[in-house]
Amino acid sequence: MGNEAAAFGAIHAGVNVVAGYPGTPSTEILETVAKNNDGSIHVEWSVNEKAAMEVAAGAAYSGARALVTMKQVGLNVAADPLMSLSYVGVKGGMVVVSADDPGPISSQTEQDTRTFAMFSKLPVFDPSSPEEAYQMMKDAFELSEKIGSPVLFRPTTRVCHGCASVEISDSYDKNIPDGFVKDTQRWVIFPRTSFLNHQKIEKRNPELGKELSSYRFNTVTKRSGRKGIAAGGISWAYLNEVLTRIPEAKDVSLFRVGTPFPFPEKAALEFLDGLDEVLCLEELDPVIERALIYTAGKYHLGVTIHGKHDGCVRTAGENSPESVLSDVGSFLAVKIPESRKLPEKPETPVRPPVLCAGCPHRASFYAVKQAMKGKKAVFCGDIGCYTLGNAAPLDMVDTCLCMGADVTIAQGIKAVDKDTTAFSFIGDSTFFASGITGVVNAVYNKNDIILIVLDNSTTAMTGHQPHPGTGITMMDFFEKKKEGIREDIANKVSIEQILKGIGVEFVETVDPFDQKKAVETVKKAADLSGVRAIIFKAPCIALEKPKALYEVDADRCKSCHKCINEIGCPAISMKDGKAFIERTLCYGCSLCEQVCPFDAISQKGGAL
């Protein structure tokens, strides 16, 4: 997997410290380092991306090679330290991985880390395959050390989650940090030094662009025709695939950009020389396209650059071999042979992602829904599996913006919409990442919200990473995981204690599968004012084996559809006019049993 390749690249480059926050599609990089750690690398899931960036910066100040991993929206959280770090610089190599998600497949935005590279004035590496993710990682560390600055590394989903045969080196670089050396001129950021460093950076980057023009992953292939195609990232792979299918493309010059910033201008000039028209293929922002337009203008070249700006390439979403085939076909005015037209397809049911059968979030949402029936309420959601609580029939997520925003958006809504009850739903990992400040804000300003912490003892959506509430760390996670979640870990951070410490007076912990008690607790909280908190605590189903499964007694089932229309469990459907529980999906959570008004659902036998 590309993420594993990037991790091995870092290990082989002698990385000393690795910090990150889980986020699709970046998560497996840090996990792979942890799994293959001989104990010499400090690996941690930091509490959020900003913390990770700062831990890594401290390590790099001290001469260590440091790696930070996150997804693109995580880079926004870490933007504050990163922007300043760009001015201050580092001593040991520091590589910041920010994985982009064109589509987006599993993200809130389609932002482009290459644009962030320009904004922060930091070099960025853009691998187009898992192989390159491995090879470029070492280059990134070397460049970082050479220029004394962090560098960005941005793979996209198809590189991160693509598998390939990758040859890896047997030899490791060994980097022994010499420790932190005091130097206030260097490590304390002041306006005067920032002014001086800003000048240096603006001088450095164009020179670096020239130097990077001969980098092995910035390549120019000159051919006889007057047309050229420029591409970067996974689009370069699609382009090569497509070129094998279009014989007319044999005269087309090619420019592949592996470091979009600083732009390899010298290589670009070589590519543009003698061309009339160029097509740019890239996902997300038109970074290469704009740089080529800039270069063409700067040198008064008579070449037309096509791409996103003139509608030749789609402006949003993922590229694919088909989209690139069609774009290249139009650019070269080649007719692509049509494939067989299949008759109209039968209607297929839409299948959006849903909360798993047995998910405790379903029970929590349902309890709040029952308690607030007929009352005015707003449900602010957040990032995680529980965003899926928005789907019918639960329909319990009215807003979702970014990590931690549920807590504060609820406060803003309540400030305006005074007769509503404002709920905020936050997961345990998100609470630690960026929920706590929002609760402090509410207590301090005497805002009026009901905070629902959905504590399933893991960071579920990204693949079950530990967090402060579990007490398990990445230094020991893979050993201890075998024993399951251990109750005896001493350094667990308690959400309940935090809330009480902040000054929340109403803090109750309830098992959401005890629906009666869960509903009563929500009603009790709704009758009070100020900041009230309920922690719904039940582990994610992925952490536990299925319990005894449930079955419908067809004779007792009155086909009322309540189990289907109320809770929307994917294990339940109608079969021959009666409710039916799919045994391969049921986890034995008991919610349907508690919802059925005719006692038609009961526990039966075990899982196969």
Add this chain to the structure above:
Amino acid sequence: MTKSILLCGVGGQGTVKASRIIALSGMEAGLNARTAETIGMAQRGGSVVSHVRISDQPIFSPLIPKHTADVLIAFEPAEAVRCIDYVKDDGVIIVNKKAVTPVTASLSGSSYDGTEAIKYLQDNFSHVKVIDGDAICEKCGSDKVLNIALLAGAAASGELGITVDGLKDAIRKQLPQKTHEMNLKAVDIVTEG
């Protein structure tokens, strides 16, 4: 030789594991391999697709271009129809008989049961093998053998790039020992049945 294999199904059915088995077996045989998988939010009971390509030539794109897949391994009938544009005209389709009804369909009272989907596949492609995954799982005593049962169907077609014996080897090498017996049994049921 280049083989492009598309696997599709519902998140949680084991498509990712199945695609890894094909890719690793290809690599062990000295071939190049590329995959692209759905990981993350869509995995939660949503439609999932894995692309696998193995070849003795360099492979560029991890995604299979449409109308070029040699084999479609569908863990669910409607998902097969959803991905049908990837399959080449004389491609092989291995499809699990059992429909998985999504919550949206249950809520709308749709009568979806997969039969219409399977008929569509059979009407439009000449190499369609329907596998009764439920029955095989029952015979093997585990719901976890579904992915191997479908892979066995594909291997038996001769188009997977992995032979039936190769698949058995892969089971022994890549899967936990306690699952060997049931998975090998699933292969035998599919290939001998």
